[in-house]
Amino acid sequence: xxxxxxxxxxxPASLAAVLRHPQDPPQPPCPPTAQGVPRHVSxxxxxxxxxxxxxxxxxxxxxxxxxxxxxxxxxxxxxxxxELGQEIGYSIRFxxxxxxxxxxxxxxxxxxxxxxxxxxxxxxxxxIILDEAHERTLATDILMALLKQIAARRKDLKIIVxxxxxxxxxxxxxxxxxxxxxxxxxxxPVEIFYTPEAExxxxxxxxxxxxxxxxxxxxxxxxxxxxGEEEIEDACRRISLEVDDMIRESDAGPMKVxxxxxxxxxxxQQRIFDKAPxxxxxxxxxxxxCIVSTNIAETSxxxxxxxxxxDPGFSKQKxxxxxxRVESLLVSPISKASAQQRAGRAGRTRPGKCFRLYxxxxxxxxxxxxxxxxxxxxxxxxxxxxxxxLGVEDLVHFDLMDPPAPETMMRALEELNYLACLDDDGELTxxxxxxxxxxxxxxxxxxxxxxxxxxxxxxxxSITSLLSVPQIWVRPNxxxxxxxxxxxxxxxxxxxxxxxxxxxxxxxxxxxxGGDPKQWCHEHFLSFRHLSSADNVRAQLxxxxxxxxxxxxxxxxxxxxxxxxIRRALLTGFFMQVAMRESSNSKVYKTVKDDQLVMIHxxxxxxxxxxxxxxxxxxxxxxxxxxxxxxxRPEWLLEIAPxxxxxxxxxxxxxxxxxxxxxxxxxxxxxxxxxx
Amino acid sequence: xxxxxxxxMKMTFPPSPPxxxxxxxxxxxxxxxxxxxxxxxxREAEARSRPKSKSELLAEADRRREAAHATSLLNDPSTSAPxxxxxxxxxxxxxxxxxxxxxxSATTPTAAxxxxxxxxxxxxxxxxxxxxxxxxxxxxxxxxxxxxKRARVGEDEYRExxxxxxxxxxxxxxxxxxxxxxxxxxxxxxxxxxxxxxxPVVYRGLVRKRVEAERxxxxxxxxEQALMRSSxxxxxxxxxxxxxxxxxxxxxxxTYVVAEDLDEEDEELEAFEAxxxxxxxxxxVEYLRREHRYCFWCKCAYPDEDxxxxxxxxxxxxx
Numbered sequence: 001x002x003x004x005x006x007x008x009x010x011x012p013a014s015l016a017a018v019l020r021h022p023q024d025p026p027q028p029p030c031p032p033t034a035q036g037v038p039r040h041v042s043x044x045x046x047x048x049x050x051x052x053x054x055x056x057x058x059x060x061x062x063x064x065x066x067x068x069x070x071x072x073x074x075x076x077x078x079x080x081x082x083e084l085g086q087e088i089g090y091s092i093r094f095x096x097x098x099x100x101x102x103x104x105x106x107x108x109x110x111x112x113x114x115x116x117x118x119x120x121x122x123x124x125x126x127x128i129i130l131d132e133a134h135e136r137t138l139a140t141d142i143l144m145a146l147l148k149q150i151a152a153r154r155k156d157l158k159i160i161v162x163x164x165x166x167x168x169x170x171x172x173x174x175x176x177x178x179x180x181x182x183x184x185x186x187x188x189p190v191e192i193f194y195t196p197e198a199e200x201x202x203x204x205x206x207x208x209x210x211x212x213x214x215x216x217x218x219x220x221x222x223x224x225x226x227x228g229e230e231e232i233e234d235a236c237r238r239i240s241l242e243v244d245d246m247i248r249e250s251d252a253g254p255m256k257v258x259x260x261x262x263x264x265x266x267x268x269q270q271r272i273f274d275k276a277p278x279x280x281x282x283x284x285x286x287x288x289x290c291i292v293s294t295n296i297a298e299t300s301x302x303x304x305x306x307x308x309x310x311d312p313g314f315s316k317q318k319x320x321x322x323x324x325r326v327e328s329l330l331v332s333p334i335s336k337a338s339a340q341q342r343a344g345r346a347g348r349t350r351p352g353k354c355f356r357l358y359x360x361x362x363x364x365x366x367x368x369x370x371x372x373x374x375x376x377x378x379x380x381x382x383x384x385x386x387x388x389x390l391g392v393e394d395l396v397h398f399d400l401m402d403p404p405a406p407e408t409m410m411r412a413l414e415e416l417n418y419l420a421c422l423d424d425d426g427e428l429t430x431x432x433x434x435x436x437x438x439x440x441x442x443x444x445x446x447x448x449x450x451x452x453x454x455x456x457x458x459x460x461x462s463i464t465s466l467l468s469v470p471q472i473w474v475r476p477n478x479x480x481x482x483x484x485x486x487x488x489x490x491x492x493x494x495x496x497x498x499x500x501x502x503x504x505x506x507x508x509x510x511x512x513x514g515g516d517p518k519q520w521c522h523e524h525f526l527s528f529r530h531l532s533s534a535d536n537v538r539a540q541l542x543x544x545x546x547x548x549x550x551x552x553x554x555x556x557x558x559x560x561x562x563x564x565x566i567r568r569a570l571l572t573g574f575f576m577q578v579a580m581r582e583s584s585n586s587k588v589y590k591t592v593k594d595d596q597l598v599m600i601h602x603x604x605x606x607x608x609x610x611x612x613x614x615x616x617x618x619x620x621x622x623x624x625x626x627x628x629x630x631x632x633r634p635e636w637l638l639e640i641a642p643x644x645x646x647x648x649x650x651x652x653x654x655x656x657x658x659x660x661x662x663x664x665x666x667x668x669x670x671x672x673x674x675x676x
Numbered sequence: 677x678x679x680x681x682x683x684x685m686k687m688t689f690p691p692s693p694p695x696x697x698x699x700x701x702x703x704x705x706x707x708x709x710x711x712x713x714x715x716x717x718x719r720e721a722e723a724r725s726r727p728k729s730k731s732e733l734l735a736e737a738d739r740r741r742e743a744a745h746a747t748s749l750l751n752d753p754s755t756s757a758p759x760x761x762x763x764x765x766x767x768x769x770x771x772x773x774x775x776x777x778x779x780x781s782a783t784t785p786t787a788a789x790x791x792x793x794x795x796x797x798x799x800x801x802x803x804x805x806x807x808x809x810x811x812x813x814x815x816x817x818x819x820x821x822x823x824x825k826r827a828r829v830g831e832d833e834y835r836e837x838x839x840x841x842x843x844x845x846x847x848x849x850x851x852x853x854x855x856x857x858x859x860x861x862x863x864x865x866x867x868x869x870x871x872x873x874x875x876p877v878v879y880r881g882l883v884r885k886r887v888e889a890e891r892x893x894x895x896x897x898x899x900e901q902a903l904m905r906s907s908x909x910x911x912x913x914x915x916x917x918x919x920x921x922x923x924x925x926x927x928x929x930x931t932y933v934v935a936e937d938l939d940e941e942d943e944e945l946e947a948f949e950a951x952x953x954x955x956x957x958x959x960x961v962e963y964l965r966r967e968h969r970y971c972f973w974c975k976c977a978y979p980d981e982d983x984x985x986x987x988x989x990x991x992x993x994x995x
Contacts (some may be wrong), residue, residue: 199802313803321791325743331797362804376792396770396777403778405791406767407749414763426766583725588733594744597737622798624737 003119020626069106073097076104091115109139113146114439117389122150127158133171135299136373136402138383145400146390148175164299164341167370174401188347190309194360202312205233205236205357209310210290213257213355215246220307220352221347222290223277227316232259232292233477236357239290253285254278258307259299260293263470263528272303295334298341302348309346309354311339313367320379322411324594325576328620329509335371339363370590373402380404380412381442385421388428395534418576418644419446434548438541440468447573448541449550454569456562458554459501461545463566465538466500467616467628472534473603474525483525491605495630497570497616498563499605507531568636574614575641579626580634580655589613589626592655601627611658612637634662745794750774774801847953850991854960854972855879861968874939877948878956878963887938961989 073090082088089098091107098105107115109130116122128147133140149158159178163171164185172180206224211223226232236257246252254277260269277287280509291303295315315334320327334342339356346352356363375383384395392398395409416422419442421432428436435445444464451460466472475483490506492498503526510520521528543656545552571578579589579598589598600609601619604627612634615626637645638659646661647663708716728736749761764772776787858879875883948956964970970977971986973994978986987993 195802198805198808200805201800202802203800205802314797319792319794321745321794323747323749324741324789326741326794328795332795333803358803362807366804366807372792376788394770396767396772397779398777399779400777402880403776403787405788406775406777407791409777410749410761410763412763412766413766415763416765417762422766424762424765426769585725588728596740596744597733599733620794620796622796623734624741 027443050475069097069108070304073106076106098144109137109143110439113143113386116146117386117436120150120391121154122147123154126156127159127160129162131162132164132299133161134167136371136375138374138378141373141375141401142383142387144174145398148399151175167337170401187344188351190343190352190354191348192343192354192356194356194363195358198359198362199357200311202314203235203356206310206312207242209237210239211242211246213308214243214249214288214290214309215252217308217353219286219288219549220350221288221303221305222301222308222310223294223306223317224290224310225295225298225312225342226292227294227314229259229261229263231293232261232294235292239292247280251285254280254287256287256289258289258291260291260297262294262296267513273415276305295338297345298338304349305347306348307352309342309352310357311342312357313339313362317371318374318377320377320408321457322379322405322407324596325379325411326596326618326620328618330620333367335369336363336367337370339367375400375404375644376402376408379414380408381419381577382407385416385428385432385436385442386411388422388426389433391487415576416442418640418641419443419573423444437548438544440464440541443573443576444468447569447571448545449548450572451569452553453549454565454572455553455555456565456569457545457550457552459566460569461538461541461552462504462571463497463539464533465534466504468537469495469530469534470527472500472503472527472530474527476525479525486523486525487605489524489608493605493607494563495567495570495606496604496628497630498566500628501566504531504534508535567630567632568640570614570630571632571636571640574616575644576636577615577618577626578632578637579613579615579629580658581609582654584611590655591618591626593651595653596624598624598626600629601625603627604629606631634659635666638663638666741794745791748790761842784793794965809849844953851953851957851960854957854964855882857970857972858960858964858968859883861964861970872942872945876963877944878960880942884938884942891938958989965989 069092073088074084077084077086077088084090085097086099086101088104089096089102089106091098091105091111102578104431112122112128122128130140130143130147130469133144143447144161147157150410151157151159159175161175161178168180168182169471172178203226206226210222210224226235236259239255239257243252243255243257247254251350256277258272258274258275260272272289272293273289274289276289279286289305291297291306293301297303298315305336307538311334312329313334315338316329317332318327319330319332343354358366385396387398395413413422413426416432417424419431419435421435421442423429430474431446432442433444434449438445438448444467448457448460448464451457454460473483473487487499490499490502492502503524506524507517507521507526511517517531518528520526521531542552555565568637576593577591579591582588582590582597583609588598589600591598592595596618597616598618600606600613606613606629609629610631610633613626613629614632616628617626619625619627647656647660650659683952750764776789778787812939855878858876859882862876862879872880872884872887948959961972964972965983969979969981969983971983973991974986978984
């Protein structure tokens with residue numbers, strides 16, 4: 001690593017995130033001051049700015065965040081008339097466009113965290129600006145705790161934390177009462193309306209409210225917040241139909257309805273910036289657009305022209321409970337802070353109105369003050385592994401702004417111990433150290449590292465990549481049957497993981513044979529975008545594997561053990577995510593050790609699930625499902641994860657007795673073999 | 677014929693399948709035969725293997741999840757022992773002694789000690805609807821609670837009333853029984869006179885009631901007969917009926933004679949009837965002892981006035 005020179009200009013880079021003040025005039029960059037702090041204000045807001053990327057698929061909505069740092073850097077370098085990657089650069093996961101001349105580097109919080117694993121003092125930077133700290137992502141919280149530690153060691157380091165919320169005092173006191181600089185936002189007043197009584201059906205109420213606004217309010221666009229893709233598409237359909245009626249019957253103006261959610265293809269996301277439609281005829285009522293969005297539009301995205309906001313008060317939030325080890329996305333009430341943020345969206349261009357679909361009493365009494373930071377809602381095994389790698393020894397007294405529940409920490413340590421990433425003393429093992437090199441959940445990383453033992457690291461690499469991107473299966477409402485038929489072409493009777501692999505191999509086959517993969521994906525109801533990004537992830541992971549000298553190999557396809565090897569390799573990472581069938585003809589499974597009842601998600605391609613399955617995901621709705629499953633044999637559990645499935649410490653129950661029978665069988669078989 | 681093509685026109689009803697309860701009670705009384713036992717075991721096995729309904733499953737899954745969420749891993753003996761949870765052991769090594777994580781409780785006084793609750797939202801109810809509903813339920817419950825309280829008061833009253841009524845009815849029956857005994861003993865006197873006033877007041881009510889009932893019956897009978905005769909319906913009349921026939925057929929003039937003073941006021945009886953049944957019984961019993969040396973409770977007559985051997989006047993004395 002380069003040593004820092006004494007000249008400020010020799011300092012290779014400073015980290016910056018970006019302020020967003022559209023009204024601020026573009027400023028020429030100040031030359032680095034004596035302290036080497038580049039002052040910088042972004043000239044225009046980037047609509048999709050979000051400094052978060054990564055592979056954790058369970059993010060509530062993975063919008064095109066990876067583009068954000070990149071596009072801001074691009075814009076700034078244009079404004080300053082320098083070449084991107086020289087003075088101004090960016091670094092997102094797996095893509096680093098910086099050079100020796102770089103002064104200002106845009107990056108995501110996760111990326112800075114990864115970087116600091118190898119540079120505990122962040123010695124490359126003289127100033128770090130942490131933007132959007134109010135979002136309180138896992139990485140932001142960890143970074144703040146780390147920066148607090150580093151600040152004590154490095155007196156020369158400047159830290160600027162930018163937060164958009166009113167609880168700036170909390171940040172201030174956390175950072176040793178640092179000076180607070182208030183930057184007033186320039187927003188217009190927003191009038192807030194509540195409903196007189198609670199709504200029976202918030203979706204119904206949302207549609208009704210949007211139509212009412214369209215019928216009675218003057219010109220201005222509408223933003224409606226809903227929770228997920230399905231709901232949003234449903235609402236769009238209903239609103240469009242009703243508006244058509246309104247135009248026909250009561251000469252209403254035209255209204256364009258656009259959905260907006262993370263998994264929407266970028267081209268369609270871009271449409272929300274289209275101009276509202278014109279009046280149907282001269283002198284007719286003006287047209288408007290209505291955007292139906294998840295909470296992406298709450299903070300990370302700004303759409304000009306919004307005057308009316310409809311807020312039913314819900315969003316999908318990740319939640320984790322260490323007691324049942326359930327991690328899932330659940331529709332939950334938003335916080336007061338979130339509701340205020342949503343309302344604020346109506347006042348960006350001129351005074352606006354916000355319609356809250358709940359009573360004022362409910363706002364005061366039912367909503368929590370602040371959204372829980374991600375660190376309180378997540379499984380921390382990945383974080384704990386990162387912290388260990390960052391050299392944090394005492395996790396119990398690690399100075400986090402909001403420390404997680406002790407049980408969450410306990411589970412994380414326990415899981416890492418079972419995965420052999422931490423030894424019994426809590427020290428990082430060689431496997432753990434290697435696993436932390438991968439931007440993956442520890443289970444996936446361990447599976448990947450162990451896969452050569454099963455002669456299928458190529459295949460496990462592909463599966464890992466496919467599990468790290470959103471669902472590759474496209475299943476539009478209009479063509480569900482056709483989509484299912486197409487999926488059946490790839491179906492493997494023994495596991496959804498294998499079905500994914502089949503689809504990926506077919507996709508690669510088309511590419512290699514010179515076909516048009518885009519067209520092919522369209523015909524086969526596969527997401528070209530997600531398959532390509534899986535391909536990209538695969539290439540990145542492959543590089544890390546090569547650096548760590550993990551051999552890439554395959555069992556010959558003709559070998560009858562080809563798929564069995566893969567199924568066994570899955571267990572090296574996912575032995576803690578196994579479910580056993582309750583009774584022979586039942587559809588109900590029971591997760592081992594946690595004793596939760598689950599059903600197999602109906603989207604599975606496994607024709608006849610075995611009595612034992614490994615699952616990738618626990619889905620909690622009003623029902624409990626396991627999604628993406630593969631048939632396994634219980635013998636493998638005893639063989640591959642003998643510590644976790646140690647019968648002496650296993651809790652009494654059906655699972656234990658079933659495993660005991662299996663162990664007995666193995667013993668008998670070995671005795672027979674030995675006798676021969 | 678299969679069940680699906682049942683003949684709805686046929687007028688027979690299949691015997692209703694023996695219900696579970698009747699069978700189980702029948703097995704409990706006489707010793708269970710081997711056939712019955714086999715049937716029972718099969719039935720029980722079926723019940724066990726019957727796939728649970730969706731709602732049952734959901735409820736069960738919810739119950740288990742809630743159960744898991746309600747038990748802290750730190751308190752659960754199966755996981756909290758350091759030997760069991762290596763995670764906890766590691767934390768203990770880092771100095772965890774319970775409470776919350778974090779630098780110190782001074783800097784983060786609000787640090788979480790419990791995981792965030794998982795609340796699963798069912799359906800599309802708006803914010804506040806549930807609490808509004810709960811509030812309404814609570815209010816309704818409060819109203820209902822008051823009603824229950826009131827009803828409870830009423831309930832006690834009711835019990836008391838029923839008890840009193842039962843008691844009174846019992847006394848009344850005793851009175852009736854004693855009066856009958858008395859009447860039986862006074863048979864001769866009863867034949868003697870036709871006036872009610874001649875009957876001793878202690879059982880005059882009984883006689884009077886009977887006479888009244890008899891007259892009522894008679895009158896109704898006469899009315900019916902009169903109606904029949906007056907109707908234009910062809911009657912059976914062969915012209916050969918003699919007096920006896922007519923009498924046998926009830927066509928003769930009714931010659932029933934009621935007690936002469938039946939319609940007269942009877943103050944003495946009224947005064948007697950107004951007494952509490954206990955008192956009336958006592959009087960009848962006393963009358964029997966006095967006139968017949970008969971004890972209603974011993975159910976026997978004694979040879980002399982002293983009634984030697986009878987324990988006393990009241991029922992309790994005879995317990």
